[in-house]
Amino acid sequence: MALTLQTIKNRSTFVHIRNSGNFIKGEFINVQFLEDSSLNGAMAVGFTATKKVGNAVKRNKAKRLMRELARKVLIKYGKINSYYVLIAKNSIFSASFATLEMELIKLISC
Numbered sequence: 001m002a003l004t005l006q007t008i009k010n011r012s013t014f015v016h017i018r019n020s021g022n023f024i025k026g027e028f029i030n031v032q033f034l035e036d037s038s039l040n041g042a043m044a045v046g047f048t049a050t051k052k053v054g055n056a057v058k059r060n061k062a063k064r065l066m067r068e069l070a071r072k073v074l075i076k077y078g079k080i081n082s083y084y085v086l087i088a089k090n091s092i093f094s095a096s097f098a099t100l101e102m103e104l105i106k107l108i109s110c
Contacts, residue, residue: 003075006039008046008083017046017083024107028092028100029066031107032085039081045070049088062088065100073104084108 008014021034047066049059066086074084092100 003043003080005070005074006042006044008044008085013044013083014046014048014085017085021083021085024110026089026103026107028089028095028103029069029107030087030089031104032083032087033108034083035079035081036083037081039083041080043074043078043080044083045074046083046085047088048085053088053090053092058093059088062092065092065097068097069100069104073101074108077105077108079108 008017017032017034021032024031024033047063047070049062049066051059053059053062066088070084070086078084086104095103
């Protein structure tokens with residue numbers, strides 16, 4: 001059975017992860033992480049790009065980049081029964097995709 005990523009959609013879940021989870025700073029993205037056994041063997045991921053990143057076009061591009069990162073990296077290296085929230089930083093546009101992959105692997109392995 002292949003592991004699929006669930007998407008976090010409720011604000012209350014984002015707030016719960018922010019209050020109870022760990023915050024890991026990176027150069028291009030930040031990660032909020034919370035282990036929760038109530039996920040029943042699944043992994044959930046959410047994406048955030050604030051207005052500090054730029055206009056709507058830039059925020060959407062940042063979210064597309066982070067969705068693809070999650071598909072490639074979290075399925076391989078992420079922990080089961082965990083929530084991940086990827087937060088874009090303004091510098092995400094200056095890095096290559098390979099650099100972003102390496103940073104996310106480093107951040108989630110902490």
